[in-house]
Amino acid sequence: MQGGKPPRKPTLSQVAQIAGVSEITASRALRDSASVTQGTARKVQEAAAQLGYLRNRLAGALAGGPSNQVGVILPSLANIVFADVLKGLEDHFEDAGFHPVLGISNYDPQREERLIRDLMSWRPAGLVIAPSNSTSASRKLLAGAGFPVVEIMDVDIDPVDMCVGISHHGAGAEMARHLIERGYKRFAYIGHDIVRDQRALTRLNGFTATLEAAGQSLSATLTLDAPSSVTLGRNGLAQLLREADQAPDVVYFSNDDMAVGGVFHCMSENISLPDQLAIAGFNGLEIGQALPVPLTTTGSNRVRIGQKAAGAILQRLKDGNTAPAAQSIDVGFTLVHGGTA
Amino acid sequence: MQGGKPPRKPTLSQVAQIAGVSEITASRALRDSASVTQGTARKVQEAAAQLGYLRNRLAGALAGGPSNQVGVILPSLANIVFADVLKGLEDHFEDAGFHPVLGISNYDPQREERLIRDLMSWRPAGLVIAPSNSTSASRKLLAGAGFPVVEIMDVDIDPVDMCVGISHHGAGAEMARHLIERGYKRFAYIGHDIVRDQRALTRLNGFTATLEAAGQSLSATLTLDAPSSVTLGRNGLAQLLREADQAPDVVYFSNDDMAVGGVFHCMSENISLPDQLAIAGFNGLEIGQALPVPLTTTGSNRVRIGQKAAGAILQRLKDGNTAPAAQSIDVGFTLVHGGTA
């Protein structure tokens, strides 16, 4: 950059001129060489190479061509969970030549709404969103999007278009059933910033509903107003044990990060797992399974969710408007029988 | 979607008409309400709201307006390392209203080149790339990009424009120095698919160069032709110990995933760390530090790299063409004195 104004990039019309064909023929040759004669295709490609031509998809998309961009809105990247989902999305999008355009909502509905607007203003081919208490304006935007929209993570919702995920209510319920069956009696819960993380709350609801149906209940609940982390879980368990009138015999944590923290507290305090205290988490993270005593938790198939979501978008794009109406894909969860509960 | 053709979205000219102003005034009111009278701004905003107008940035960018998209090319998302980098990028881009457009090269130079073309064809405001043996065509593309380009992860390179990272050669050298100082004599190395992961190779080069300068050398080297993983590291160490004529007293692994696998092998075989065998890794992942005996490793400041890279792009964009020429930002690494070496 010598300070001069940037030299204009070569355009399609220049390529066409050199190749001695019309602009539209050059366009076709470059996009799908099978739609023109072999000779024509070669001439055009040579001209493009000679000029260092680089397609301008801005113009292409504006003129009505397809976009290969897909909006992706996730609440956070601080935690491996959504990185896994993103990986799953990439797995399928990359192969199809699509690119995620990323926005992080930070669990903030207002920010999420702004992101939806922002990403939609690029007229993407589709949108994948892990919703965070979406505003009604957000839902209205998505409903009128005019392209496929997939809401991911949770299937306990009324999707605007499609959704892919698991039943968090069901996951909480299943864990409650497992713990009841194991004979635990004094249940406690330790959670993180649950106002923002709606899905953790849904799990808790499923958990307590099942306890109550079995004539049991939570004897202690601690929710901490901060993002989930190992440290938060460790401190949380310390606090709960300190403050509880009667010690619980099992603690359900809002997720594996928190639960691993709980395990660490037990290790450092010589509380034996699961005899003296049992611990359960959610997600099935690798770290939980790599512990000396593997964590009892619920596997949440995060990568799978991403893959299925990408697949749903691509399928819909291929089918055009003849596609089936709103659908919900449940990838299912699995109870991981570790050694901590 | 009733099967009819998608209804046209409201356009700026419709907004302008309703507001009773010219198109360009409406455009200005919507982009920067301070550039028009308060009253005008209100009228336009009301008209836009009434119509459900959604800005079309495709048209805007084509007409010469700025883009808020930034191409981001990473080799993989399978591993927390690049998820961390992406988080760092997001931290700064999100606040500035920029969005990463993601491409995953899978450590494949050809694929990387295709991605560069693909992302550049959207005329982004900048590009961040963790290079994977970039082809000369790739470098040429980047050199003529006309927007800021940051190559990340490694500063031991000749950057096309800017670069942000650490010296992997230096990191390998530093670990060698540390291990020599500790008195280890029989050094071994276990690595993963090093043909593709060039940076791991650079660390190894720094490591061996330093050993040799001190009159030492690697007594055993095992490189496995697969992506790095805990399992690969575990099996690798088992294989190395089985095949080696003389057992090493310290093993340098290509990264923490691999090294943690090595630690697991030692645990299951009752090999005491670090007396019987010492282990060192690279990255400073949380899991390594959460082990019963924390891993000796090199902290690589991944989130910081992302943040600095985003900052460099944003700064350059603000400064316009008057910006300083090519620069290299070294965020530095830190030796993590764990208990395994």
Added chain:
DNA sequence: CCATTGATTGACAGCGCTGTCATTCAATGA
């Protein structure tokens, strides 16, 4: 030999917006 067919190619118009420059007009000071 001529009508018919399908494959190639091209003309046209316009996607929706913004940079650039010119115009308008009220406010200001000599």
Added chain:
DNA sequence: TCATTGAATGACAGCGCTGTCAATCAATGG
């Protein structure tokens, strides 16, 4: 009072490409 200034607004043109439909032309069969 009139020239001067700066803010607000507008006219114009064009960014680079692709969908649609029409035109062309060689190959085919009756």
